[in-house]
Amino acid sequence: MTELRLFNSLTRQLETFTPVHAGEARVYTxxxxxxxxxxxxxxxxxVFAxxxxRVLSYKGYKLTHVINxxxxxxxxxxADTGEDKMEKMAAEKAQKGELTSIWDIAKHYTQAYWDxxxxLNIRQPAHWSIATDYVPQMIAFAETIADKHCYELDSGLYFDTSTVANYGALARAKTEDGEARIDEVEGKRHAADFAIWRNTPAGETRQMEWDSPWGKGAPGWHLECSVMSEALLGLPFDIHTGGIDHREIHHPNEIAQNQARCGSDHSGARFWMHNNFLIERSGKMSKSSGGFLRVQLLIDKGFHPLAYRLMCLQAHYRSEMEFSWEGLQAALVRLKRMVMAIAALKARHAETATRHAESPTRHAEAAPRHAETSPRHAELVSASYLATSESKTLKxxxxxxxxAIQTTLDDFGAAVTDDLNTAVAITSLETLVxxxxxxxxxxxxxxxxxxxxLGLSLLTVTRQDLRIRxxxxxxxxxxxxxxxxxxxDARAAKDFAKSDAIRDDLIAKGVEVMDGDPLGWDWKLDV
Structure with missing residues (x-):
């Protein structure tokens, strides 16, 4: 099979993937x-991670994936200014009279994320690592690097970025506007220095705080990922993923901590991979305005979430992707075409399997050269594809x-191993179908x-599932x-007045009858 080549943000080059541990792939997201x-x-x-x-599994690696x-x-x-996002949300809810604890807030939004x-048919990782479960390990990590790499201020323990080699190499900070995003904090030795432990200010009480050698407080965001990735994957591990915004500050700070822990040659991960922004017409997606697009909103508007997954796969993960409702509709239509074509194949296969089961000898003579004709085989294959798909293999x-099938498989494999070129891979799938x-x-x-x-559930999702409701x-x-x-019935009886009356009544209720639908006579709700 083709070698897997991935773009490494650390070197800004495509590189052949060679795992740290033979036969394994360890990934932190x-x-x-x-x-x-x-x-x-x-x-x-x-979706990108x-x-x-999935590609690593496809290539035969034993995958250990961690998402924190x-x-x-x-x-x-x-960087190092502003309030803790969790504490800020708890305070805002308290001002509204919603006396919800920060722990309940975390539980609620974690569940929403898991939903x-x-x-989106994203596979469960090997581990969900919850930051607050690892605070003792974070304190221990910080203690091991504090003497050589950190200094104390009243506000907490800070990492001195001048103590590690090539700080900011991932971000290319001097040329890509990384340092410009970092605000000054009084007492810091260098603008890029960052807190790995933040003390609770005098006279204040946090809902989440712990005792530490530097005072009562909470860990810094950057420290968390270094600690959890080491605890669950070991250092070094294979791949660290995240949004491109993490490339500028968060991930360089992780790398600095990992270097302090393991030596200047160790960034923590061999590959650092980043997906680009999703753009809407008003600009980058943001929560700051209070109004933003959620997966649940897509569902509420009647779109199946797998249409959004396909929309993501149609763009390369390193390219900016523009969201529009028209684009989502186009992705839904493309998904429906594939689902309908595959449903027709399943129906033909089930019919053939049934005939073989009823009269295997007679049909064996007319079977294609490569077709298996035993009733047991027909039963197994039919049952497999009518029930579930992803467990079935060509073997x-x-x-x-x-x-012809092998050619499309080869083209598909070449695409996904070329830095996850899913846009080309989808065309190979359509050719196969x-x-x-x-x-x-x-x-x-x-x-x-x-x-x-690709994770589109093509053999289990139905055309009816994809209707806009x-x-x-x-x-x-x-x-x-x-x-x-x-x-x-009215159209068959040529009672077009009745047919039109029924259509008009459906339209009044928000139902579009799609007589000219190239995918067949269908409907969608537009409310």
């Missing part, structure tokens, strides 16, 4: 700060893989293999289907 709901730009980062993990949950220590500015993870289908006169068992198995990488709709699906059946 910067997870959310659970003070608010994640927006769809945030979730793009996790999930795709990376930051429930303490992340300030409203990514989005499930909706479980007897006979040689037809050349459209192949004619090939063994359907092999075709479906190859589709399952590709879908295991806004949350605000008052008409039920059963009522729509009854009306459409009556309209069909």
């Amino acid at each position: 910067c997870g959310p700060t659970v003070y608010n709901y994640p927006h769809i730009g945030n979730m793009r980062a996790y 999930d795709t990376l993990g 949950i930051t429930d303490v220590g992340h300030l409203t500015d990514d 989005d993870i499930k909706a 479980q289908v007897q006979g040689d893989v037809p050349l 459209a192949l004619k006169k090939v063994d359907i068992a092999h075709q479906l198995a190859a589709i399952a293999e590709m879908d295991a990488v 806004p949350k605000t709709a008052t008409i039920t699906e059963a009522e729509i289907e009854t009306a459409l059946a009556a309209r069909k």
Whole structure:
């Protein structure tokens, strides 16, 4: 198979992936700060990380993926100014009379994030690492580097960035505006120095604070990821992922801590990978205005969340991606085309399997050269594809893989191993789905293999699942289907007045009857 080549932000080059531990791939992904709901730009980062993990599994590596949950220590500015995001949210809720503890806030928004993870078919990592579970380890880590690399101020323990080699190399801070984002804190030796422990100010009480050698307080955001990645993956590990905004401050600070811990040649991860921003017409996705797009909003408007996953996969992860409702609609149509074509293949395969089961000898004579004709094989393959897809592999289908199918598999493999070029990989999948006169068992198995990488649930999602049904709709699906059946009968009887009356009534209730739908006679709700 083709070598896996990935873009390393640390070197700004494509590099061949060679694991630290043979046969394994250890990946750490910067997870959310659970003070608010994640927006769809945030979730793009996790679709990217999930795709990376799926490609590593596809390449045969034993994957250990860690995603952290930051429930303490992340300030409203990514550097060293502002309030802790969690404490700030708790204070805002208290001002509104919502006496919710910071722990309950973290629990609520963590669950909301996990709901989005499930909706987007993102695989569960090996570990969800919760920051507050690792505070003792964070204090111990800081103690091991404090003498040589840190200094104390009244506000806490600060890391002296001049004590490590090539600080900011990941961000290219001097040329890419990294340092310009860092505000001065009184007493810091250098502008880029950062807090690894923040003391609770005199006279204040935090909901989350711990005793430490430097005073009562809380860990810095940057310290958390260094500690959790080492605890769960060891140093060095293979790949660290995150949004491109982390490349400027957060990840350089992690690297500095890792160098202090392990030596100047150790950045912590061999590869640092970053996805680019999601852009909406008003600018970068942001929560600062209080109004932002969530996965749940897409669902409420009637869009299946896998349409957004496909939208992400259509763009390269290192490219900016523009979101629009028109673009989401186009992705939904593309997804529906694939789902419908695959459903037709499954139906044909089930019919063939049934015929073989009823009369295996007669049908064996007419079977394609590579088709397996035993009733037991037909039963297993049919049951597998009618139930679930991603567990099915080509190795479980007897006979040689037809050349046309193998060619599309090779093209697909070349695309995903070329720095996760999912946009090209999707076209290979569509080519595979459209192949004619090939063994359907092999075709479906190859589709399952590709879908295991793309994560679109193509063999289990139905056309009905993809219908646009806004949350605000008052008409039920059963009522729509009854009306459409009556309209069909009216059209068959050439009672066009009745047909038009039914259509007009549906339109008045927000149902668009798509007579000209190239995918077939369908409907969608537009409320």
